[in-house]
Amino acid sequence: MLPKVQFLKTYILFVGIVSFGFIYLFSGDLIHQTLTNELIFPVIPPKLMVARQSYVEHPNQSIEVEVLNGCGVPFLAAKTTDFLRSKHFDVVFSGDAKNQLYPHTMILQRNEKIESLIKIADSFGLELDDSKHIIIVPDESLCLDVTVILGADYRKFAKLTEHINASPF
Numbered sequence: 183m184l185p186k187v188q189f190l191k192t193y194i195l196f197v198g199i200v201s202f203g204f205i206y207l208f209s210g211d212l213i214h215q216t217l218t219n220e221l222i223f224p225v226i227p228p229k230l231m232v233a234r235q236s237y238v239e240h241p242n243q244s245i246e247v248e249v250l251n252g253c254g255v256p257f258l259a260a261k262t263t264d265f266l267r268s269k270h271f272d273v274v275f276s277g278d279a280k281n282q283l284y285p286h287t288m289i290l291q292r293n294e295k296i297e298s299l300i301k302i303a304d305s306f307g308l309e310l311d312d313s314k315h316i317i318i319v320p321d322e323s324l325c326l327d328v329t330v331i332l333g334a335d336y337r338k339f340a341k342l343t344e345h346i347n348a349s350p351f
Contacts, residue, residue, distance in 0.1 A: 240270040245298040246326040248275045252284030253334045258346075262332055265345040269305050274326055284333035291318040291328060298327035306330075306339045 247266055251259035263276040289306065291299040299318075300310065308315050319329075337343050 242270040242301055243272055245295075245301060245328065246272050246274045247302065248324070248326050248329040249273055250277060250279035250329065250331045252279035252281060252288075252331040253336065254282040255332075255336070258332050258336065261346045261349050262330065262336075262342060264349060265342055266302075266305065266330075268345065271302070271305070279331050284331055286314055286335050287333040287339070288331045289316050289328060290331065291316075292321050292324050292326055294320075295327050302328045302330065305341065307341055308339075 249259050249263050249266065251262075259276045259278065263273045266273050287306070289299065289302055289308065299316065303310060303312075303316055306315075310316060
């Protein structure tokens, strides 16, 4: 008789747990829920602008320039690169020229974009008819617009010299 009583107690316990589970499962609507599944979206201002709408490209950014130090002054190409980048030119290469004995700074036009030559010459304070400093040497293989070779006379360019003197390096 003892095993039957033990079985009956286990059966009652099992039925009670299952009954309690059904009651709990179906009473979800009756019990107040503290957590909700409701999504709340932030209010977006009506005049929100996308970055491409507010970004204005500077006209000089499309001019690709190469800067070469042709007079042996340390860090001159780097300082001139900084000068041209401050004027929003895209300096794609900066370094030393093969020859370090250039007496004059030269601005070489490398393709048909004459407006790039005009803007670079203007940033150095040069006139387009200055044949000592401005030379047209087409070379499409370089994939750039202008090459600037800095010569021993780089100090004569007031804007460049002013920038170099104000430069921290």
